[in-house]
Amino acid sequence: MEMHHAAMTADDTARLEQGIAKLLERYPKDRKSAAMLPALRLLQEIKGWLVPDGVKRVATLLETTPERAHEVATFYIMYFTEKPGRYVIDVCTNLPCALRGAEGMLKYMEAKLGTVAGTNGDKFYLRETECLASCGTAPCMQVNEDHHENLTKAKVDAILEKLS
C-alpha cells in the first residue's frame, strides 16, 4: 500500500462512493450516518489513513457534518488522522501479557527498531496497546492488524526481518 498521498483522486472517490453505497444497504434508510465506522475504515483502506478531504467526503455521503465524522475519527485508536509509519506495530502490555514477558518484549523491540514506543516514524510506528484477546497465548502483537501470539525472541526476530 503506497497510497499515502493526502489528496483524494477521482478513482479514490469512486471507490469510496461505491463502497459506501453497499454499506448503506445494511442500515435503515433514515440512518445513513450509522455507517460511519465502516465508512472510515474503507477510507483508511483506500488511502492508508484518514485524509481530511476523504473524511469530509464520508460526512457528505452519510448526510452528516464533517465535525461528526472528525469526532468519530479521533475517538477510536485504529483510525489514523495523521499518516502513520509503513508498519504499525501494536504490542500488548496489559497485565496477562506483562506476566508473560511483554514489558521485556517491548524493550527488545524498541532497541531492535531503534525507536521509542509511541513515536510515529516513516517506517515503524511502534505502540503499546491494550488487551488483544490473546491473554492465554501471550505475549502478542499486531503488525498492520495481522495478529501474532505466543511470541519469543526468535519469533519476533523472524517477523521483523520480513518488514522491509
Added chain:
Amino acid sequence: MSLQHPVEKIVTRYWPHKDQNTLKGYKSRGGYQQLAKALGQEPAAIIDAVKKSNLRGRGGAGFPTGLKWSFLPKDNPKPKYLCINADESEPGTAKDRFILENDPHSLLEGIGIACWALGAHTCYIYARGEFKHPSAVLDKAIAEAYADGIFGKKLLGKDFELNVYQVRGAGAYICGEETALLESLEGKKGWPRLKPPFPAVVGLFGCPTIVNNVETISTLPALFEKGPEWFANLGSGKSGGNRLVTLSGAVNRPGTFEVGMKTTLKELIYAEEYGQGLPPGRAVKGVIPGGSSAPVLTADELGVAMEFDAFKPLNSMAGSGGVIVMDDMCCMVRSLWRVVRFYAEESCGQCTPCRDGQPWMTRILRKIEEGRGTREDLETLQHVATSMAPYPPIGLGNTICALGDSGALAVHGFMKFKREFEQHIEEKRCPFGERPWGAFGDFQ
C-alpha cells in the same frame, strides 16, 4: 490434581475438527437442526425454555438470558434488534474470538434461534476492530449461510426475514459496554448512555434491542439439542451449562478452556487438563477471577467454584471468565498499576469520577511502585477508589457505566495485599527490583 466433577464439553466439543468453521463441517455434525426445530415452536415457548435452562450472560454480568429476553415490550410497533457483543476486550478475556475462529456457525445458528424467539428481523454482530482474522472467518460463515438460504428473505425456508450483518469496531474498550456499543453501531463515538431506559425498551435506533455476548448465543444450539433441563442440571445452582474461561499469567499451561460450573479455581489452575500448576518452587499469590475489574482473590480463596453466584460471598465476580494468576514473585503494586492504567486510558471521559479518578489512581500507584510513595498516598488511593465506587459489595458505583467501578474495584481488591504496598513505601523501592512479573515474566 484431578477434577472432582468431570466436564462434558459442549461449547468446545467440535473445535478439534478443522472443518467445523465451514458450513459443510458444521452441518455434518448436526448443524442447523436446532434452528429447524425451533422454527416449529412458538417464540414464547423458546423464551420459556431459555429461562428454564438457567443460561446466564457470558459477557460479564451473568444476567439471566431468558429473563432479559422477556423484557422486550410485546406491544411496541417498532422493529426489534438483536446485537451480538463480540467486542471482547476486558483484560484477561480471550474466548469469544475462539468461537468465531473455530465454530462461527454455532453463533449464527444461535442468532437464528434468538431472532425467531424475539421477533427480530435484523441482527448486528459488533466485533472489535482488532479481530482481523476472527472477523474474516465470521464473514465467510455469514456469506455461506446466505448462499445456503439460511438467512435472507426466509429464515431456513420459513416465512420470516432475517438479515445478519457484521460491523467492525475501531479500537475502543468502552464499546463493549452495551449502550456504548449501540452508540458505536449508530456511527458515533462510544459514549455509554444513562440507564434507564434499558436497551430492551430503547436500544438501537431508539428501538427495542437485546444485546448478548457471543458465547451466550453460541450456546443455544447445544442447549436445545440436549434440552433445557439437561442444561440446567449440567450447571450448578442458578448457573446453567458450562463456561469458557481464559487462564493467563503464572501457570504452566495458559489457554482458553471449557470448565463446569462446579469446577473450582484451584482445579482450573492445577488440573492436568487445565493449567497444570505453577513451576516448581512457585506458589499462587493472587488470582483475578473474572477479567481485570473483578476484585483479586488470595491463595486461600481458590476453593470457589466457577459458578456465577459463588463469587458473591467473596465480594468478587465471575465476570467474563478471565482468570489471571500471579505468583509469589510477582509485584502486586506493579500489577495493580497496570490494571488501573488500562481503565484510565479507556475512560470515555463523560463522568468526572472516572475521567479524573482513574488517572489519579494510576499516578499514585506508579509513585508507590517507584519507591516515591508515602502513607498519605496510600490513603488517598483508597479514598479516591471509595469515592468512585464504595466497596463491598460490588455495584455501588457513582458513574454512568461500570467502567468507573472497574478501576476502583481493582484497587479495593488489591488492598488484601496492603502490606506489600506499605513495604514499597517503607523501603522506598520495589522489593522485586528489576523483575516484578514473577515466574514467566522474562522475555525469552
